[in-house]
Amino acid sequence: MPAGGPGETSTRTTCPYCGVGCGVIATLADDGGLSVRGDPDHPANYGRLCSKGSALAETIDLDGRLLYPEIAGRRAGWDEALELMARKFSETIAEHGPDAVAFYVSGQILTEDYYVANKLMKGFIGSANIDTNSRLCMASSVAGHRRAFGADTVPGVYEDLEQADLVILTGSNLAWCHPVLYQRLAAAKAARPEMKVVVIDPRRTMTCDIADMHLAVRPDGDVALFNGLLVHLAHSQAVNAEFIGDHTNGFADALAAARANEADISSLTGLSDGEIEDFYGVFEATDKVVTCYSQGVNQSSSGTDKVNAIINCHLATGRIGRPGMGPFSLTGQPNAMGGREVGGLANMLAAHMEIEKPEHRERVQRFWNAPVIADKPGLKAVDMFKAVADGRIKALWIMGTNPVVSMPDADAVADAIRNCPFVVVSDIMHDTDTTQYAHVLLPAAGWGEKDGTVTNSERRISRQRPFLAHPGEARPDWRIICDVAMRMGFGEAFAFQSPAEIFAEHAALSAFENEGERDFDIGDYAGISGPAYDALQPFQWPAPVRGTPLWPAGHLPFKGGDYGVIEVRHQSQTLKDEKGGPYHLIYPLEGEMAGRAEGGNFRFFADGRFYHPDRKARFIAVQSAVTERVNTAYPLVLNTGRIRDQWHTMTRTAKSARLSAHLAEPFAEINPADAEALGIADATLVRVASLHGKVVVRALITARQPRGSVFVPMHWTDQFASNGRVDALVPSVTDPTSGQPALKHVAVSVEPYEVRSYGFAVSADRPLPDGADYFAFARVGHGFRMECAFAEAPESWETWCRRTWRLPDDLEALAYFDRETGDSRIAFFDGERLVLAFYVARRPVAVSRTWAVAQLGATHGEARRRIAVMAGRPGADQPDIGAIVCSCFSVGINQIAAAIDGGCGSVDAIGAALKAGTNCGSCRSEIREILDACHRKHQVQAAE
Template sequence: MTHEVKTTCPYCGVGCGVIARVTDAGDVSVSGDPDHPANFGRLCSKGSALAETLGLEGRALDPIVQGKTTTWDEALDLVAGRFQETIAEYGPDSVAFYLSGQLLTEDYYVANKLMKGFIGSANIDTNSRLCMASSVAGHRRAFGSDTVPGTYEDLELADLVVLVGSNMGWCHPVLYQRLAAAKAKRPGMKVVVIDPRRTATSDLADLHLSIAPDGDVALFNELLLSLMEQRKLDEGYILGNTEGFEEAVAAARRMGLAHAAATGLSHEERQAFFRLFGQTEKVVTCYSQGVNQSSIGTDKVNAIINCHLATGRIGRPGMGPFSLTGQPNAMGGREVGGLANMLAAHMVIENPTHRERVKRFWNAPAMAEKPGLKAVDMFEAVADGRIKALWIMSTNPVVSMPDADRVKAAIEACPFVVVSDMQADTDTARLAHVLLPASGWGEKSGTVTNSERRISRQRPFLTPPGTARPDWWHMAQVAQRMGFSGFDYTSPAEIFAEHAALSGFENDGERDFDISAHAGIDQADYEALSPFQWPQRHGQSRTTTRFFAKGSFYHADRKARFIALETAPPCRTDKAFPLVLNTGRVRDHWHTMTRTGKSARLSAHLAEPFVEIHPRDAAGLGIAEADLVQVESAHGGAVIVRALLTDRQKPGRLFIPMHWTGETAARARIDSLVPAVTDALSGQPALKHVPVKARRYQAAAYGFAIRAFPGKVGTGFPSGNAQEQRARAFPCFRETLKRSSASKPDLKGLSYWALAKADGGYRAELAFDAAVDWEDWAREAFALGKNAEMIGYHDAASGDARLAFFEENRLVAAVFVSRQPVAVSRDWASEQLAQDFSDRRARLSVIAGRPGAGAVDRGAIVCACFSVGVNQITDCLRKGCTTVEDVGRQLSAGTNCGSCRTEIRRLIDKTYASSSETASTSLPESVSA
C-alpha cells in the first residue's frame, strides 16, 4: 500500500504543492499536486527530484557540544544558561538570532517572540535580508505596508509582462511555465526581459534589454517621463490616492540626459519599451534579485512602483508590480516580524502603539524598543565583540553572506555559537559550540507563505532521524529554561493559532495582514488546512485577493507615496579591477546545496563552479573554453572556477553562481569576493555589482575522478528507499552513515577540485600544481584498500594517465589525468560505478573514458527531469526532429518543468544553422557533465 501526503515544496517562493507517496516498504516518490493553486501539478527539476534529496548523509543526528555527542537536556540547559549569563553581564543586545527563509512560519514566530518580547532585543535577522529586504522597504515607503498587491493569475491575465532582474526560467521555473503557457494561448501577449545577461528566460521575450548593472532607476524614471508625454497617466488615481507625484517627476527630470548613459541601452531600445508599456493597459512588472540585491535596491523597487501608481495599473486583474521572493518562506518570515526592523503581524517596531499592543498580547516582560542589527551589521557586531552569543538557524552564512571570509572569522571568534541545522557538515555548522539537530523537509510540520500571499501546509511523511527535533521546539525549550512563560507549545497548530490571533488583535483594517479567521483553529483543522491567500479576517468567509485597485493604502492618510529618485548607478570598476561580477543561481541547485547536492541527477547539468565570460574578454585574457580562471576582487577575495565562454554575457561582465561551498569545491565561495556594501534603507547587500579582475589559472595537470560508495554493486546509500527507511528505525544506521561518509574523496590540498554526487558514488573535477605518482595519490585520496586491483597506464611523455580500481566485480574508483582539461565522457563514466564488471574485458572501456561500439553515451545532461543528454538530442535532430516539441515527443526532454527548452532550442539552431547566435549552444562537457 501507498500512503499519500500533501505538502509544499521547500525551494523557491513559488510555493508549489507536492504529493509525497510512501510505500509500506518505505520507498518515497513525489509528484506535483494538481489541486494546488500555485502550480496545478507542475514541478521544476528540483521539485521533481525531492525524493532523491532525502538521504541521511551528513545529517545531524544528536546534539553536539564542543564536538562531543550529548543529550538534549544537557545541550538545551547549556544554551539557556549561556544566553542568560551573557544577557545578565552585557545586556540583551549582546545576543542575536540569525534565521532563514527555510524555516516554517511557526519556527519564525517563536524565535521572534522570544527575542523581541522576552529577551528584549531586536537583534534577530534572517537570510531573507539577502533576497527581498529591498522589496519590503520599497513596499513600506510606497504603500505604508509590506503588501504584495497581486496574484500569480495576474501574469496570465496581463497583456504585457515585464521581468526585471529575474531569470524566472531557472529561478521560478513553474511560474515561468505558467507564463509561457499563457503566451502560447494568446500570442499577442508580450514579454520584456530587463537583465544584463541573456538568460534562459530571455528565450520567451519579445524584447530583451541588456541593461547596465544598476541602471534600473534611470530606466524607470525615464519611463515615468515618457508616460507623461504619451498621456498615459491616470490623473484621477494620482489625485485621489497618492502623494508626491510632482516631486517624483521633478527628480526624474533632473536626471536628464544621465538616463541614457546609466542604462547602457540605445535610444531605440528604450523607446520601444516605453511605447509598449504606455500602450498596454494590463501590465505586470515582476522583479527579483537583480533589483533587490543592490546598494540602490529600494530605489529600484520604488522606481517600478512609481510607474504603476502613475498609470493606476495596480490591484486590478493583470496589473501591478510583483515581487518574486527567492525562498519558500521569506514571506512567512515577514508576516511574523522575522526581520530586525519589523514587528509581528506587519506591525512596526518604531511605533510605540504597536509595541505596546504586541507586548500586551504576548504578556511580554521586555519588549524591544528599537530596530535591531540587520544581517551585515549583525555579523560586524559579532566580529567586533558587541555580540557575544549567536544562534544561527537553518542557514549557512559562512558561504552566503557578503565578505564571507570575515563572517567566518567573526563566527570563529564569537564566545558562544549555537547552530540549529539538519546538516552537521556545513561550513557554518562546523564552527558551532553547540549543534542542535533539526528535522528537515518531509519530517517537520508547519506553514509557509509564497510570493502571492498564499499560505500552505508543509506536512511530515518521514520520521526524523536520530533525535532531531523541529526548530520551534528548540527555541521553546530554551525559552522555558530561561524562565519565560508562554512557550509551552505542544504542536505547531497551537503556534499557528496564536499567530493568527495576533494578526487580528485590535486590527480594524489598519493592517493588511490579517488571518484571524484561523485564530481558533484546532489540531484537526490545522492538519486539513487547504492553501489560502491572506487576508482572511475573522467573520469573513471570502475576501479580495488583490490590494489597492481603489487606493486604501496603509499610510495614515490611506494614500500611497511616490518616491522622488535621482539615484545614479554606482561606478566601482577601475583599471585594476575592470570587470563587473554578477552572482546568482543555476537551474538545478538551491542555495548552498545541502539538499540538492544529494541528488546525482541535479548535479549532472552543472557539476562544478564556472564563470560566464564573453569570448572577447576571454581572448584578451588568454582564456580558452574550459580553462580554469582565477577571479579576484578589490575586496581581497579570490576564487578559481571553470571558464564558460558565451556571448550571452556582455563584454566587461562576468557571472558566477553562488552555490558552491567549502564542502563542494576548493575555492568557489563566491561571496568571499563580495564586499559588505548594502542598501542604506533596506540593509540588503549588493551581490550583483562587484568590481573584479580575472586571469587564466595554469595548472600542471587536470583530472576527472569517480569514487563509489561502499558495498556491492547497486547498493551503497541511495536516497528515499526502503533501506534508508529501515536505517531510520534502528541505531545501526549511524554506522551505515559513517561508512558512506568514509567513501567521500579527500581532495584537500589540491589547487582546484569540485565534488558532486554521481549515481552510486562521487565525481570530481581536479587540478594539480605538480605531477604526482597518480596511483599513490588515488589510493590515498580515495581511501582504497590494498585489495583494490588497478588497471591503466601513465604516459610520462604526454602527461596522460588513466587508472581504474576494482574490488571483486565492482569499479570502486577511476582517475583520468591530462596536461589539458581532460576529455572524458563524464556522465557515462559516472554510470560505470553501478555496473557489474565480472567480464574483465569490459573493464578496458573504463580506461578509454567513453563507451565502446554500440553502447549509449548520453553526453552532457541538458534535461535534468528525464536525464536526457546533448548526444541524445543531437541524434534526435539528425533523424529529423526540427522543433523543441519534436524532441519532447521523442525523448520527453523539456516536457516537465521546461527549464531546458532554451538549451534545446539552441541545439536546434546550431544543428540547422538557422541562427547566428549559436557559438555557445551547449556548455562544455567539463562544465556541464
Template sequence: MATGAAHDVKTTCPYCGVGCGVIATVTPDGSVSVSGDPEHPANFGRLCSKGSALAETIDLDGRLLRPHIDGRPADWDEALDLVAARFASTIAEHGPDSVAFYVSGQLLTEDYYVANKLMKGFIGSANIDTNSRLCMASSVAGHRRAFGTDTVPGNYEDLELADLIVLVGSNLAWCHPVLYQRIAAEKERRPSLKIVVIDPRRTMTADIADMHLAISPDGDVALFGGLLSWIANTGALNYSYISNFTTGAAQALRFGAQDLRAVSRKCGIAPSQLIEFYSLFTRTERTVTVYSQGVNQSETGTDKVNAIINCHLATGRIGKPGASPFSVTGQPNAMGGREVGGMANMLAAHMDIENETHRARVQRFWQAPTVATRPGRKAVEMFEAIGQGHIKAVWIAGTNPVDSMPEADRVRAALAACPFVVVSDVLADTDTTRVAHVLLPAAAWGEKDGTVTNSERRISRQRPFLPLPGSARPDWDIMADVARRMGFAEGFSYTTAAEVFAEHAALSAFENDGERDFDIGAHAGIDAVGYEALAPFQWPQRRGAVTGTERFFAAGGFFTPEGKGRFVAPREARAGTGPLARLPAQEPTDQGFILNTGRVRDHWHTMTRTGKSPRLSQHMAEPFVEIHPDDAVQSGIAEASLVRLSKGPAQAIARALITNRQRRGSVFVPMHWNDRFASNARIDALVDAVTDPVSGQPALKQARASLASFNAAAYGFAVVARKPADIPADYWAIARCTGGWRLELAFGQAKDDWHAFALRLFGGGEHVDILAYNDVGAGRYRIAAFDGAALLGALFIAPQPVGVARGWLVEQLATSHDLQRQRLAVLATRPSAGQSDKGAIVCSCFGVGSNEIAAAIASGCRTVKAVGDATQAGTNCGSCRAEIKGIIDAKHLQAAE
C-alpha cells in the first residue's frame, strides 16, 4: 500500500492480556515497522519478543481472501445466504439450542458484542462460548462467587507498589513478559521487594524470585487453605474488614482448618518452606497475588481462585495500592468478551442469565424477540453435543479448536460429522478450516477496527493501518450481515465499529445506578470522530466521569445482594475429598506422568500468527517435552532424543529436553505445535475433557500420559529455500527461517536412497549443483544443493540426533555462495574463514546467540546488564534475561572447577 508519506497509527498488541500499546509506522512504500507506545499505560513503550516481531506476521501468505463453500470459491452473497438459510432451517426444525457459536479472545469487543446479541437475543439460545473458557473461566467463576460479579480489583501499578508479589501458576517471564519486566525493574530499583513463585516447574520466572515453592500439581487449594489457617492462628486476621465488609469467614476457616504437616503432605512443600512463606505473607501488608493458567486450568480451578481470594479478604488486602488478588488473562480480549457476555453462562454488560430482571432489561434494550433463559453449553459440553448430534450447525470464529480443545481428536471427529460447520478465519489452512463447509475470510490484526480490554480493565483501541485484502471483512460485519439475512435487520443495522461500541457502552449504563460494576456510559454517545480519538481508559467510567475507577473493594462495595464479599470454602474441604487424593507428590505411577501443557516464550496459541515470523522460531523450533533427569533415566530417554507420548489411542512425538527445572513425575509440553508445523504434536489430543464443575474450564495442566523413547533408525536436519509440498518422514517439524525453512526429521528405517529423498525435499530441478558426502558404514549422509550462488537446500543425516550448527546453517539460505570453499563449508556444517557461528539463539528480539553471549562473558562481562550492553541481548523485552544469567553462572562454575 503506497502512501504519500510515512505515518504512525496507535493500536494495541493482539497477543496476551497485558494489552500493550503499539505504534505501527507505515512508510510510503507500504512497509510496516512496529514499536512500543511510550504513552500507553500498560507498557510505557515496552514490547515482548512477539510484539516486537508483529510486522513480520502481516503478510498475505496463506491468507483466506474470499469465501469458500465445500472447498470451492464463492462470493459473499452466496456464502452468507447459505449460512443464514442453514442456521434458520436448523432452528426451525430442531429449535434454537441446535445451533452454536464458538468464538475467541482474539476477537474485538465489537465482534463479540454482535455475536452475543445475535445468539442470545435473536436466535434465543445461550449456545455461544469462547476459547477464553480454556483460559480464565475459573477466575470469572471465583470472582463471581466472592465479589458478586467478575471484577478484577487491582491494576498494574500495584505490581510496583507492592512489597510482596506472589506469582501462582504464572510463568510471567514468558507468558506476560512486559509485566515481568515491570516487576524486574522495580526489584532492581527496590531490592526489598520480595517475590515468591509457586509452580511445579522452575520456570524462567522463578529466577527473579526470593523463594520458589515447587508445589505438587493441584496442591494450591491446600497451600492457600493452610495460609488462611495460619493467618487466623497467628493473629493476622483483619477483624474490622471481615466484620464490616465480608460474610462466610467463620465457615471458611472451619472447613479450611488443618495442621502444617497435613498441608505439607497435600501440596508437596516442606513445613519449613511453608512457615517461611506464610510468615512473609502475614507480615507484609502490601501483597499482590498474581495468578494465571496454572491456577485456572484445573479440575479445582475455581476453588483455587477462591482460596487465594479468601486470604486477601481475611487480611483486608484488596483494592488497595499494592495489595490485591490479581488474575492475568492469556488473550488480548478475554476480558472484553466477558464484558459483552460472550460466554455461555453470562449476559451482556456483566448481567446474569439466570436473573429474570437482567434478562428482561437486556431484551428491552435490544428490542429483541427473546432472550435466552438459561445458560448454554460451555466449550467442552458444546463439542460433546456436536459429536452427539444435538448441535447440528456451528459457527467457529477466530480460533482453532481442533488443536486447542482437550480430546482434540474427538473434537475433529465431531466437527467432521456435523451437518454444517462455518469457520471465519484469517488463514485458509488450519486444522479447523479443513473440516468446514463454509469458510469466511475475516480481517486480521492491522486491518481490524475496534477495542480490546486488558487484564487491568483498561479498554484500548485497535486501529487499522492496512487495507482489507481480497474480500476479507470484519467479524462484526459478517455476523451482522447474517443476522439481517435471518430477518433481524432492525437489530443489526450497524455500518461502523463505532456504532457497535456506542451501543455496547449504552447497554452498560442502561438502568444501572451503580448496582453493576461494568459501566462505560461516559462513551454511550460516542461518534466516529470520538471513537477514532479514544484514548485508553479503565472501567468503570460512568456518565459524566472523566476518569475510570482504579481499584475496587478497599472499603467494601461488593456486588453481592448483601453488598459484602464472600469467603468461599473449597468443595474438597467441604467434602473431604478431591483430586489431591489422586495425585502423587513425586513418583510417576502406572497411570503415567502428569502432563502439563502451556506456552513457550516466542510462540502464541496454534502459531497461525507467530509461525510466520522467522525470528520467533529461532529460540524453539520444534515441539519438546521437559523431563526430570531421573525420570528420563528410568524411562530410557536420552537428551535430544525423540519421545512418544501416549494416552489411549492419542499420541504425540516431541524432542526430549531433560532438565532439573521439571518436577519428578511430571512433564511439560507446549500447546502450540499442530499438523501444519509438525507430524504429530497436537498435544491436547492427549488431554482428557475433565472440567472444573463450577467454571467448566478444562484441566489442561493435569492430564496423564505415558512416555516411551521413539526408536529412530536415522535422524535428520535440513534447511530448504522452498517449503516442501510433503515431508516423507516418520517425524518432522518445520519452522520458517530467514530465506526459507528449517526441518527436524526422524525415520523408523533408514532410506535406501538419501540422495533422491533430498532432491524431493529441496524441490530441485535438473540443473542444480550438488555436493554430497556419504559414510555408509557410519550411517551418515550430507548433501547440499545450489542453484547458482543460492543454497537450494542442505540435508544432514545421522544415526543419532544431528549435531550441527543449526543457526549458522539457517543463515546460509540468505547468503551468496559464489566460492567453492563457501559451499564446502555448508557441507562441513561449520563456518569458513571470516564467518562466525552465533550459536543457539537466546535473544529473539536482536538475534543474539549463545556463542556471542559466551564471548561477551569471556571478555569480562559478569552481569546480565553487562552482557546486554555488549550484545543487546536482554535489553528489549527481557524474556531471555534468565537464560543469560544461566549462561553466566555456568561459565563461572566451569571457571571454578
C-alpha cells in the first residue's frame, strides 16, 4: 500500500457506498487531517470517484457517533451487554425454539461479519432467520439467476459495458446511482460514437443524457417488453438455434408464454409501435449487447420474472459470457454480493449452496462441525418483521441498517420493533429512527476503522482496510458476533482472532467438496496468512485451488479461443486444450498469492455450461400481465429511489455539507400537467398519501416525470425532516419468488399541503423546530440550513427563533416586517458573526439559498452587509453563484450561465472554465440541460 508523503500515511481501501466497489486511497496526515482520492490502479474505477466517494473524508467525524454500549438507555460495559444478549437469545431459544430469534443484517457490513453471523444463526442456533437489507435490492436478481443458470452467477464484467456495441440500461439510473460505471460507459461512447445506448425507464432520468433511445415504459411493463423481444428474435436471424439446442432447456415453453400477449405489447408497455420496432430492430442487429438492470427491475412484485425475461433474450441469441455481451445485474450496496456468497439471505446457505438440498446442508454442517443446521429457508425481510409484529420472533438483532426508514410499510415495522420483547441494534450512529427502540445498543466500527473484504457487482473481492483507530469502545461486527457466540457456548467454532482467519475459513468452505460443481470457489485463499491477507489485491472469483479445473473433469470448454476467461500459463507457455484452444484453469506461478492471471477478467458461461444438474441453462416461461394498482382515491403511481449525492438513510452522507447542497430536502417530482390539474405550484408543499401512510414534501415540477406518476426519494428520515419517510407509504407487496418488495409501483394521491407561512433559515447551530408543521434541515459549511412551514404563525417570530435555536436572551436581533406582503426577516449577530438568519413569507421564500448559506462564514461588521443579509440577496460586490449543480467543486447555476454567456458552448468548455463536471461527472447531464436552455433563450431573443 502507498506510504504517502512526509508526515502522511496512505491506505488502499474500498468505498463503502454502491456496488461498483471503487478503490480509494485514504491519506491520513500526522495532524489527523484526512484526504481521499480514487485509486488509479483499482480495476473497478481506475481513479474515478463519484461525489459521495469524493466526500468520504467529510463523513468520519464523531458527531453523533455511538461510542459505548447502552442497555435500556444507560451506558454499560461490553461484558454486561454481551452477557445479557447471550442469556436472552439462549433463553428465547430454549423456551420458544430457534425460530423465535432473528438477525437482520446489511449489505454494508463486511464479508467476514456476514460469514460469522450466518454461521451462528444457521449452524449453531439452528434457524435460517437471518436476512439482509440486500433483500430490498437484489433478491429478484438472485432468484432469476438461480432459475436460469442453476446458481447466483453474474456472468459479465465491467469491461463488457465498454466493449459492447449496444448497452441497454433498464430500471437503472446509472448516472446517479452508479456514477463511475456511467462515466466509463460515457467515455466508451465518446470514443466510439457508433455505440448505442438505450434507457428503459418510466422517468427521463439524467442517464438519458447519453441515450440514443429512451423508452418510457409503464410501471412493470418490462416483462411484456422483453417477452415481445423474445418473440421478435425467434423470427429473426439473431436467434442462435445451435446454442439453444446444445446448452439450454425450455425455449418452446418460454416462447409460447411470450406469444400469449404478442398483440398487446404496446398497451402493456405504454410504448408506441414505432418505439417497440426500433428497439427490437437494434437488439436484433447488434451482436455485442449488454443489458444492465438494477432496482427498477428488481424492486417489483414481478421482479424475478423481469430478470428472467431479460436473460431469456440473451440465451436465445447466445449473447452471454463473451466480451461485450450478456445480462448484467448492478448491485446497489457495497457488499450485497459478499453477503450472497456467505448465505446472508434467509433462503441460501454459505458458498452458494442451497438450503433446500439435504446434501448441501449436511456438507456445511460437517464442515462447520455444527451441532445443528437450519433445515428450511428462514423468513425473508418483509415476513420477518411481520413475525416480529405477531410475536413469533421474540429476540431480534439488527446490524448496520435502519429498517424503520427503509422497509416497506415502515410505520408497521416501527411498531413491530417497538413491541418486540428483546431488540439489539449495532450501529455507528447513536440516533437513528431504529436505534431508539433498542434494548441493547452496540457501537460498531465504521468505514476507515473496519478490516475485511467486500465484493462488487463484477464478482471482484477487494479489501476494506483500517486507517483510523476505533473511537470510544466501538468494535468490529465480526468481533461482537463471535463474542456473543462464545458466551452462548459455541466458543471453539468462533475463536477467530482476526478477519484474515474468517476469510480463510470462508475460502476453504467455498472449495470444500466442490470440484467444479458450484460457481463460487475461492479455495486458492483457504490457507491465506495474515500478511498475505493484509496485502491482498483485488481479484475476481472464481479462484479455485491452483490446478483445479473451473469445470468438472472431462468438461473442457466447448470451443477453443479466449472468451474473456482466464487462460492458464505455465511460465511463458500457454497450455492448450484438446481442441487447440487455451486451457481454462487456475495454475500456479510462484509465491503464496500466485495463481491469478494478471489483470484477468473472468466471464462465466462462455463454454455454454451452466450449473443445473444437466449443465444446461433454463429458459423461464414468464407472463406479461401488468397489475393496475391506481384507483379513484389513489390515482397516481409512486416511484421511490435514490438521488445523486445521498446514500440510503443519510447516516453518513448527511454529515457532508457539499453532499446536501444539491438537493437539501425531500421532494416529489410531478409532471406539469398533473401539477396544474391538482392545483400545485412549483416549490410549494404537497401531501403524498397511500392507504398506509403519508409524507409532506416539496413539489418539484418537471417534464422529466411522466404524467400519472410521482417520484419521491428514499433517503429522508425523522432525523432530518418532519415527515419524509416515504417507505411508510409502501405496502408490503412482494415478489412471490424472491420476497423482494415492490418499492417502485405504489398507488398514491397528491394534494397541496396548505400552510399560512413558509420559512427558510441559516444558522450556526442545529435547530429543534418545535411548532413547525413542516421542516427539513441539512448541514452546511458553517452550520445548518432549514426549510419550514406553518399552518398558523406563532405570536412572535423572534420568540420562536430563540426557542428553536436556544439563543441567549441578551443576543440582539435585527428584524424587518412588511405588513402588505407578510414577509418577515430576522437576524441575530454575535459581534461580526451571523448566528441565525430567518426569512418568512406567505409563499415559498424567495431567498438565494447558496448565498445565504455562505453568510454563516462571512464577517458582518459593516451595516451594508447586515442589510444584505436581511434582504436575502447579495449586493453588487457579492456575486450569487446560484443553486449548486456540481457538488464536487461547489459550482452554481449562475456561474454556469455566466460561463455560457461568456462563450462556453459545450459541457467540456464549461468544465475547462469552472471544473464543473470534471470529477465524478454526475452533473454533466444537468450542465447540458442548462446549456440547452440558455441556447434556446438566446435563439428566442435573437428572433425577437
